[in-house]
Amino acid sequence: xxxxxxxxxxxxxxxxxxxxxxxxxxxxxxxxxxxxxxxxxxxxxxxxxxxxxxxxxxxxxxxxxxxxxxxxxxxxxxxxxxxxxxxxxxxxxxxxxxxxxxxxxxxxxxxxxxxxxxxxxxxxxxxxxxxxxxxxxxxxxxxxxxxxxxxxxxxxxxxxxxxxxxxxxxxxxxxxxxxxxxxxxxxxxxxxxxxxxxxxxxxxxxxxxxxxxxxxxxxxxxxxxxxxxxxxxxxxxxxxxxxxxxxxxxxxxxxxxxxxxxxxxxxxxxxxxxxxxxxxxxxxxxxxxxxxxxxxxxxxxxxxxxxxxxxxxxxxxxxxxxxxxxxxxxxxxxxxxxxxxxxxxxxxxxxxxxxxxxxxxxxxx
Amino acid sequence: xxxxxxxxxxxxxxxxxxxxxxxxxxxxxxxxxxxxxxxxxxxxxxxxxxxxxxxxxxxxxxxxxxxxxxxxxxxxxxxxxxxxxxxxxxxxxxxxxxxxxxxxxxxxxxxxxxxxxxxxxxxxxxxxxxxxxxxxxxxxxxxxxxxxxxxxxxxxxxxxxxxxxxxxxxxxxxxxxxxxxxxxxxxxxxxxxxxxxxxxxxxxxxxxxxxxxxxxxxxxxxxxxxxxxxxxxxxxxxxxxxxxxxxxxxxxxxxxxxxxxxxxxxxxxxxxxxxxxxxxxxxxxxxxxxxxxxxxxxxxxxxxxxxxxxxxxxxxxxxxxxxxxxx
Numbered sequence: 172x173x174x175x176x177x178x179x180x181x182x183x184x185x186x187x188x189x190x191x192x193x194x195x196x197x198x199x200x201x202x203x204x205x206x207x208x209x210x211x212x213x214x215x216x217x218x219x220x221x222x223x224x225x226x227x228x229x230x231x232x233x234x235x236x237x238x239x240x241x242x243x244x245x246x247x248x249x250x251x252x253x254x255x256x257x258x259x260x261x262x263x264x265x266x267x268x269x270x271x272x273x274x275x276x277x278x279x280x281x282x283x284x285x286x287x288x289x290x291x292x293x294x295x296x297x298x299x300x301x302x303x304x305x306x307x308x309x310x311x312x313x314x315x316x317x318x319x320x321x322x323x324x325x326x327x328x329x330x331x332x333x334x335x336x337x338x339x340x341x342x343x344x345x346x347x348x349x350x351x352x353x354x355x356x357x358x359x360x361x362x363x364x365x366x367x368x369x370x371x372x373x374x375x376x377x378x379x380x381x382x383x384x385x386x387x388x389x390x391x392x393x394x395x396x397x398x399x400x401x402x403x404x405x406x407x408x409x410x411x412x413x414x415x416x417x418x419x420x421x422x423x424x425x426x427x428x429x430x431x432x433x434x435x436x437x438x439x440x441x442x443x444x445x446x447x448x449x450x451x452x453x454x455x456x457x458x459x460x461x462x463x464x465x466x467x468x469x470x471x472x473x474x475x476x477x478x479x480x481x482x483x484x485x486x487x488x489x490x491x492x493x494x495x496x497x498x499x500x501x502x503x504x505x506x507x508x509x510x511x512x513x514x515x516x517x518x519x520x521x522x523x524x525x526x527x528x529x530x531x532x533x534x535x536x
Numbered sequence: 537x538x539x540x541x542x543x544x545x546x547x548x549x550x551x552x553x554x555x556x557x558x559x560x561x562x563x564x565x566x567x568x569x570x571x572x573x574x575x576x577x578x579x580x581x582x583x584x585x586x587x588x589x590x591x592x593x594x595x596x597x598x599x600x601x602x603x604x605x606x607x608x609x610x611x612x613x614x615x616x617x618x619x620x621x622x623x624x625x626x627x628x629x630x631x632x633x634x635x636x637x638x639x640x641x642x643x644x645x646x647x648x649x650x651x652x653x654x655x656x657x658x659x660x661x662x663x664x665x666x667x668x669x670x671x672x673x674x675x676x677x678x679x680x681x682x683x684x685x686x687x688x689x690x691x692x693x694x695x696x697x698x699x700x701x702x703x704x705x706x707x708x709x710x711x712x713x714x715x716x717x718x719x720x721x722x723x724x725x726x727x728x729x730x731x732x733x734x735x736x737x738x739x740x741x742x743x744x745x746x747x748x749x750x751x752x753x754x755x756x757x758x759x760x761x762x763x764x765x766x767x768x769x770x771x772x773x774x775x776x777x778x779x780x781x782x783x784x785x786x787x788x789x790x791x792x793x794x795x796x797x798x799x800x801x802x803x804x805x806x807x808x809x810x811x812x813x814x815x816x817x818x819x820x821x822x823x824x825x826x827x828x829x830x831x832x833x834x835x836x837x838x839x840x841x842x843x844x845x846x847x848x849x850x851x852x853x854x855x856x857x858x859x860x861x862x863x
Contacts, residue, residue, distance in 0.1 A: 340823055
């Protein structure tokens, strides 16, 4: 600020707001979604379509028929799972951008069991073994950046990001190398045997029950246990944690193992429950979108259910509007992006307020 | 010898889009803002550059090469800058979390690129494609000079964006190390509170660095969409830019936040990516080979901690929001 400006109070300044009531905060967040939908609607209008018809079609195409609803749930489940995985790490202010890779390694291990042990293990045993292996390997994959962070303070955002591409690159190696389906023109991993596919409950693979159980688990873990308390303290202030005698490195590593393990489980349900095969896009960007889901939910597991369901509706519904209106399905990404950006912006209005310069000339202070 | 020459040329062509992304992100990160939306901004720049040149060609019929080049660059730069502006507004003024905002920008930008690319394609009845004149603008080398044997091919056979990237790298390096404004910017990235106390307008620096940085990233997207040697050659292909943005984020670390080193680093990564086409590698599977840039980046991330050289470390306030009233 230059010297002349110092004399005069700026026209607008920003001040911290005393805590906003829960109802009002929700109202702000909901209206930010509304703003995003309005901007999206305007875009649809400019392109020459009727926004109300398009939005109605998104709802119809994602919720109103049995098959549509099932596909929507199949999108929401891994998204919710990945968001739950990220929550403990983010609470600790450990920016785990590596859920994508942790999902992928979980998927790789599950695929190994599904392809090579389907004949010598009965299905339930196969599922449990693959589940456990996916959790452990996902956890270990998450442990690598945690170890380096705890020991030497490497930047975890960049580290976890790089690990994603290493995991995905390894899938590509398996796909065109040792695990290639010999009978196909295009190099791909074979489809799983019937015995290696997860059973369904109400038409959706059992992963949804596991994820709902995880919602409860994470909620209890974060709010009612000693571990959860330690995570919160490390997140607020590493020094405080250290002075009170916590082993910060241990907390970081333990939490990232848990985070990676849950992501690994999501990988397990992606290959055994949804795709029945492994591909470079098995994680499908869920690991990244989940970061935003977790953040916008303020790391509250129950809010995550709502937000991941909402994003799943958009994604599924956009396929329908591509068929019915000829609007490219990428519209879902545009809308999702808009909603995320608007909601991120709205957080400001919950935490801060604008203070305008008093009208009286000369001021009273 | 001929193979080697072709290999070097191909390496430079492959390195350029990465170099744009890297330079843009270096400028951004020097202000203390980690913008993970590089890929999104590349998509926005790419589609806008294609749209600009495509509609210009449609409007005049006989496009002028210089005008087409300018339109492509300006459209790509401005559109990517728009993405960066959203990011800046959210993270600087509204103090949103940088990681999350960057990722949201990637989602938005990727969708934005694919969406408008496909909308244009639908309107054109299938897919958008620019004519041969405009294609040549983004492919051809410098006339006359490129006909000199060997040296011509080695130095003058590239399209204008390659030289633009080189120029930006040199200017950026000079700016960051030799000018007062550059030093101010680095002060903002290292310790915004100190910079603020010293009278540097922190927010202005942050806004300018992230927005211009974003614009430069967008040129990388333009390159991928318009160049035919290392891109799609003036046609919109779904998700064609995927992966480049993240690789650029990696090279920023690889180059330890230095524009000059990023020249070498992007060239190495570019060379590695085209090497198998010229000198087939048999001892490692190609997919494993493709992981190397990321493995190397992880190694660099760890190494810079051990070397503890101040110049090599990331900006100290990278990723943290600055709020004057908070301490």
